[in-house]
Amino acid sequence: MALTIDSQAKPVPAPPWRRLVAIGAVATTLGGCVTFTPDGGMSPVSAEVSAAIGKDTVKIVSSAEASAVQSRVKALLTKPLTADGAVQLALINNRGLQAEYNALGISEAAFVEASLPPNPVIGVERLSTGGSLDIERRVIANILALLTLPARSDIARTQFEAARQKAIEATFRTAAETRRAYYRAVASRQTASFLEQARVSADAAADLTRKLGETGAAKKLDQARASSFYAEVSNELAQARLKVSTDREGLTRMLGLWGADVDYRLPGQLPGMPRIQTAQQVEVEAIRKRVDLIAARLELDAMAKTLGLTEATRFVSMLDGGWRGNYERSTVDGVRESSSPRGFELEIQIPIFDGGEVNVRRSRETYMQAVNRLMEKAINVRSEARAAYLTYRGSYDIARQYQNSILPLRRTINEQALLEYNGMLIDVFELLTTARESIATNVAAISAKHDFFIATVDFETAIIGGGSSAGSAGEGPVVTAAAEGGVN
Structure with a gap:
């Protein structure tokens, strides 16, 4: 109605154009002047990423920038990739990450639009x-x-800041997923290389047993066991080679490579074990640094401002x-x-x-829904940080135990078994059993080392954000401030 x-x-009233000028002047006074940033809001993102993980990131918006990125990609691919090199390559070449930066630009456009008076x-x-x-x-x-222009502009500004934090989180997530893919690819390659050596030894053992069988020095049972051992190792090698291919493709997707660039080189084995990191109050650090919580806090601030605007104009x-x-x-x-x-x-x-009661009730319930999800997420973040540190520390101890104790003992067992076999103190069955156990132990040692590096990535993302559980779809906005004040 x-x-x-x-x-x-x-x-006689003033001409219409004078009224338009007056309206524009009032709107400018109410809303202020907001303009687009030169880089689409990327400066804070680049600064935060550089400070947190020591890597560069860039938003490609021109052909010149695309050419510069391609030249840098070629330079990184001239030598075998390290974990840091793979992360740097992904941060400048991953198109999914570029789409996240485009989302930041869209948010900036919405902010500028909200600050402009209606035509x-x-x-x-x-x-x-x-x-x-x-x-x-x-x-x-x-x-x-x-009349509501200043309030709407302030809400859009807060939402734009939240979009910045989401872009930072997307960058951290890309870096973490690239590291995981890198360690999986290298560990698969190392396992396949070890099984290749094991197959050579199994082939030699089977061939020797077969020749001994021709002279009557080896029983048919021993020949069958040696041939079976060779076949089993060959089958394990085939599975390992398949995993090498699939894990490498997973890394290739994260790097954003195609064409001739997919022939990049990887090292033959995982890097050496680093020194363990000590951490105190990991959950406090996670609550303070997690970018997904910071973004959620800003989203909740914007929601609170929207609720106030709804009540004012109900x-x-x-x-x-x-x-x-x-x-x-x-x-x-x-x-x-x-x-x-x-x-x-x-x-x-x-x-x-x-x-107007419908809108007010809806806004209040939406706000309280976000607050309650915050409380849940704050508790989850604290638990994730503690669990990630326990996993990191435990996987370090396990991998060290393999390196310092189990593998040296296994080498001693292999040497002694070979000596006793040559001295005819044990038969082929015991020698082959020892070889099988040795292969399983070495594969487990590689897996333990791989698990430690993955746990390292998970621990870092549990503190700064970008993990697999951060920012998952379906979660409403949550806020750090309420978590710090309401969850102990």
């Missing part, structure tokens, strides 16, 4: 019936949109004001007459059926 009020004004509407109407002519001119501005859902000028011409008894009545028009929607 709309109420229209017309008022005649005797003084006025100019209407001209011409009616001619019989001998009369009626020309109506209108200039209409959304007064409610002008009784006025449409308020338009404007200037109207009519020109009428008619012919009476052959004499042409004209008049130009002037006035203004104001339309207000009357809240008879919906007094």
Whole structure:
């Protein structure tokens, strides 16, 4: 239902263009001046990424930047990739990450749009019936949109800051996933290389046993066991080679490579074990640094501001004001007459059926839903940080135990078993059993080392964000501030 009020004004009003200038001046005063940043909001993202993980990131927006990135990619591929080199390559060449940066640019456009006043509407109407002519001119501005412009601009600014944090989180996530893919690919390659050596030894043992069988020095059972051992190792090698191919493709996708660039080189084995990192109050660090929590806090701030705006305008859902000028011409008894009545028009929607309570209740429930999800996420983040550190420390101890104790003992067992076999103290069955156990132990040692490096990545992402569980779809906005104050 709309109420229209017309008022005649005797003084000649100012021309419409002057009213447009006045409206623009008022809107500028209310909303302030917001312009696009030169880099689409990427400077804070690049600074945070560089400070946290020591890597560069870039948003490709021109052919020159694309050429520069391609040249850098070629330079990184000239030598075998390290874990850090793979991460750096992914941060500048992964197209999925570039799409996240485009989302940041879209958010900036929404922020600039929200800070601009609504465009006025100019209407001209011409009616001619019989001998009369009626020309109506209108200039209409959304007064409610002008009055709420500062609040809407502030909300959009907060949402833009949240989008920045999400872009940082996406960068951390790309870096973490690339490291995981790198360690998987290298560990698979190392396992396949070890099994290749084991197969050579198994082949030699099977060939020797077969020759001994031809002379009668080896039983048929021993020949069958040696041949079976060779076949089993060959089958394990085939499985390992398949895993090498699939894990390498997973890394290739993270690096964003195709064509001739997919022939990059990887080292033959995982790097040496680093020194263990000591950490204190890991959950406090996670609550303070996790970028997904920072983004959620900003989203909740924006939601709170939106709720305040909803309550402030609950009784006025449409308020338009404007200037109207009519020109009428008619012919009476052959004499042409004209008049130009002037006035203004104001339309207000009357809240008879919906007094705004629906929007207010919806906003309050949405806000409390976000707060409760925050509390859940804050507890989960603290637990994730503790669990990630325990896994990191435990996997380090396991991998060290393999390197310092189990593998040296296994080498001693292999040497002694070979000596006893040569001295005819044990048979082929015991020698082959020892070889099988040795292969299993070495593969397990590689796997333990791989698990440690993956745990290192998981521990780092549990502190700064970008892990597999951070920012998962379906979670509503949550906030760090409430977590710090309400969850102990």
